[in-house]
Amino acid sequence: MLGEGGGVQGLSFLSRKCRSIFGRTAQLRCGPVRIPQSSRAQCACSCSFPRKLALRSLQVEGCPAARPGAFEDLPLDLGESHIKESIELNTVTNQELEEIQNDIKTYLRSLPGLKGELTILTSSLIPDTFIHGFTTRTGGISYLPTLSSFNLFSSTKRRDPKAVVQENLRRLAQAAGFDSEKFHRIKTDHANGVWIMGKKEPDSYDGITTNQRGATIAALGADCLPLVFADPVKKACGVAHSGWKGTLLGVAMATVNALVAEYGCRLEDILVVMGPSVGPCCFTLPRDSAKAFYNLDPQCVRLVDSPNPYVDIRKATRILLERGGILPQNIQGDSKSDQNPNLDLCTSCHPDMFFSHVRDGINFGSQIGFILIRE
Structure with missing residues (x-):
């Protein structure tokens, strides 16, 4: 005992x-x-x-x-x-x-951070009206190999203790400058539902929008694409979790449409940053699923006739955003944008920087993309 x-x-x-x-x-x-x-x-x-x-x-x-x-x-x-x-x-x-x-x-x-210093990737596209960033895997205290070290999600399937994840979040809040008690994370559904903060919270959703100052909203990502949205004119923001299913279901534009409908945002004022995700070098889908991306744009798929073609969810997301009315220069985080090349890195190819489901299997860690309006 x-x-x-x-x-x-x-x-x-x-x-x-x-x-x-x-x-x-x-x-x-x-x-x-x-x-x-x-x-x-x-x-x-x-x-x-x-x-x-x-x-x-x-x-x-x-x-x-x-x-x-x-x-x-x-x-x-x-x-x-x-x-x-x-x-x-x-x-x-x-x-x-x-x-x-x-x-x-x-x-x-009291524990030291593992795998180096806590690192937050940011975009010069987002103005100082907001605090935002994308986390990496360094500087936390998660100790299991595939979760080490700055994992920010815990569940019955992922064996990272809740208190360890909470301590990682506390360290992030301290470094970034937000209140961890006002932190809201997407409840992933791999679909296109959006929670408008202030209304009844759904059981699951892949997007959040808010105009509440000081409320931090976050989207998980570990190969799936975390998206951050900001409108400096109406002072509203959003996040979205865009896996391959959510990408095809239009979660990015669903989040944009919520910003427009709820806060009067204009499409030309909305800024979008794509965080790190799995790249077309590593991400494959069965041919039938990949065909939907090919139908969206043939450039989104490589080796289309193979049993498991390679798919570019980042390119697909940009295409859908531009078709929806977001200005090309207001989208950052892919090969068209070189303002922060780290945002374009493949999570699977960089085990020193990022978690990856494709690479690590079931017990994988999660990064987040987050944003809030300064108080």
């Missing part, structure tokens, strides 16, 4: 035939506990029920000493006394949970 300061206490309740298995034998604290990498897969912990709840909270909050995993209840013949459980003892108090969370946050803040 983990005890005060991360030490190990004797399991005396076992010698007493588990009569005190639900007792408070120790207070759990988040001291930095190091478990050898080779031993983690076989590591087991026997503890009381309330301590198991505390361990669960550690897993959810993401103490980096605890590898994410599953809890298994071992069947024990405890007799009839097992039925008489104390509800009070089978809970972790709010105070205990708060102490655990604070200990974790303090520890995570």
Whole structure:
């Protein structure tokens, strides 16, 4: 059992035939506990029920000493006394949970950034009315190989602890100059839905627009294309997550249309920056799916007759934006624009700078593109 300061206490309740298995034998604290990498897969912990709840909270909050995993209840013949459980003892108090969370946050803040300095890519196209940027993978504390180090998304499928991702976000907010408590991230659907901030939030969407000062909006990207929109005249902004499905469904212009309809923006005033994404050098689709891009413009597809043609979602996005009325000079982030060549880099080709689903598989990290209106 983990005890005060991360030490190990004797399991005396076992010698007493588990009569005190639900007792408070120790207070759990988040001291930095190091478990050898080779031993983690076989590591087991026997503890009381309330301590198991505390361990669960550690897993959810993401103490980096605890590898994410599953809890298994071992069947024990405890007799009839097992039925008489104390509800009070089978809970972790709010105070205990708060102490655990604070200990974790303090520890995570003390950790050095990995893989170099925190780097934020920006575009000269966006004026100082806004704060914006695109993150890379450097300068964070995520430690699993494909998530290291500045991962900004956590889920049940991606084994990066929630508290680690929150610490990465805190560091980004501090570096960029925004309030992490006013941070809103797209709930990806790989479609073309747009949430207009201030209206009811949908369950999922791939675009956000706002004219609220100080509210940071962000789009995830790890091969998918993060888009940032800004109108310095009406002082409104937006973001979009454009995967290949969302690109074909028109999520970029859906976000533009929301800016026009909700805030009176004019097409000629809207600026669009494309963040780093997978390039046509690495991204392939089955022939039937690639055909839709070919029908959009043959230049979007290479080796069209192969089973898996190469597809250029960046070129397709520019074409759709220009056809929708966005001025060519107001779009940045592809081969037509050399103001910041880093925005045009392929995420799959640059493992030192970016996360990539194509390259890294299921447990991949995420960059973001973000923007807010200065307060």
